[in-house]
Amino acid sequence: MSTQNNKLNIKTAKDIQDASLIIDADVVVIGSGAGGAINAYELAKQGKKVVVLEAGPYVPSSEFKEMMAVAMGSLYQDEGGQSNTHGDVTVLQGACVGGSTVVNAALCFRTPDYFLNLWKAEHGLVNLTPELMSGYFDKVEKNLSIEPNAKHETSIGANLILNGLNKLAIEPGVAKRNIRDCAMSGFCFSGCKTDRKQSMLVTYLPWACNHGAEIYADTRVIRINTANGQASGVQAEVVDPKTKVVKAQVTVNAPIVVLAAGPIQSPIILQKSGIANSSGQVGKNFACHPSLSVTAMFDKEVNDFHGATHSLYVDTHTLPEEGGYILLNAVQEPVEASFQAEPGTGKNYVAYMEKYRNSIRLITLVHDENVGEVRFKDGVKEILYEVDDHDFEAMKAGLKFNARILFASGASFLYLPTSDRTVINSVDEIDSVIDQLKNEPARYRYTSFHPQGTCRMGADPANSVVNPYGESHDVKKLYISDASLLPTSIGYNPSETVYALSSYIADEIIKANFS
């Protein structure tokens, strides 16, 4: 029965007084991001008692500061410092109630049929047909107000880039975003203070609570329990977010476990639990869409501070056969701008930052091979990932494409995001400068917002972790529902894929267990 209070029913560490807590539920959901929230809502709506455990803190949107430096410390995994072992790919994920949906750019793409067909052919996902997925895309697009950007929903920098695209006769894409009445602040990555972005914090989580779901923030799952080959609940700890001291032990007894902690934490929880890995694939096949941002300097002030965080993309080369890269504009505040370009140390750096208001940037994001691994070793999380040589060539092609667009947009020169000063002064220099780049660790300033693939879905238990319906091959009634599932990277922002897949998995859970 729905209460329609439409508010979060949430407890945080400061609400927990007892040293141990035992909760009985029908379903325990690990993680409150896209996968967790959607499952929590769909399953609670069936009248089931649902408990959601979120390792991150609860930060109400009214407390969002619209400053990346603050948001990183309060809303992101490892305070924004999560990276691969080389330290040259920053892997950004939300770690708060609402998960990455709170801090993503709200950019939405349907999974291309190309990948659905590939997954069918190579991973046996015959169920995920374009026709079936279309219904789920329709559903989540309606629920999350996923609409094409209106003409006014753009930014100064995006408009300059659009001029460049027009000059070069390159067809721009119009971004779709899960936004209602965008306020154009440009602070998507810091959390939407005025609740325009349709994150889980303001949609599926309160909706789940309308149907009795309970959310525990600051609550870190340490093990999934099993009995007789099937899931039976979880062990967790309530951790004071300030002192990191464990305040309480939590046991949730539940016959259905939905693991939706994200592509880094989900495999680690499985590894800590010692389950679901007869294939040896838990944590393997990690991909992350590494991206590099080219900074363009103009002779005039641009003031590309606000507007839609992303409003413009070009996907003419996105599919692997077409190049494997996508282009995205982005507004950027000074903290990010301060280390995303390398003008050299000292006076050159000061001169660069003095001209911050003359700068815009264009991101190249590549569809990458699933060459990485996430593992828990000696008590420490490790993301083993190096940009593949083939992917690096795609990146170089994307950087060249972007550089031409930026010069056509009026840029006077460009900074590449390298460890040492690399500048392109004219169109004529583009090829020679970029051709010299080598695929080396700690040479580039990669960012990734899209970890994927560490518990991949497939029909064959020998080479996948979950079956085509989201259930672990090894442990019955243990479902996984986040971007861990993706058998390959998809080259586009994966959020809508996760929204749709999670809706599908929730329906499969209902069909298998509640019908």
Place this chain on the structure above:
Amino acid sequence: MKDLMISRRHFIKKTAMIAAAITALPVVNAVAGVLTDESRMDDLERAVFAKMLKIALPTEGSTLIDPATLPVLPTIEGALLAGMEPHIRQGLRGGINYFNEGAIKAFGDRFVNLSDVDAVRFVDQWSASAAPPERALSMGLKKLTVLAYWAIPNTWGPLGYDGPVSDKWNLPSLGNTPEPKI
């Protein structure tokens, strides 16, 4: 000799990991953790960061705010080091020491003792180095220093950057979205 080589390989591997950890150092945590004795800067770290701040942001003659007038080092310590995982914090200490000593080979003295001109040359040399740990350390320590500066809102005025806007623009919250009817 064999032990020495093993030890050296171990050290280089460890240094690479430390450098990597530093490159990925988190952005300033304004909701800082508790600053413990273990996470506080020691004298060497304070000297290295002070030197890096001086050479990375020579604001004299520019429109930028002089970093000496801002609490940049306390921001590094209180907002960043305090929340750092212990193994990362331990690695940072080793990395800073390695970086400081690294200047001896090319410039004859530790980083903290170099002239500002040589210190800039050293940082740029390591940024362009063929050795990944050197690139990572140079890039990481500079990043850490400058982002602590730019995280202080007083620094934004000369850039023309206006910072947070929702309150300034009087934007109302739309609140939680109503549950779908079906």
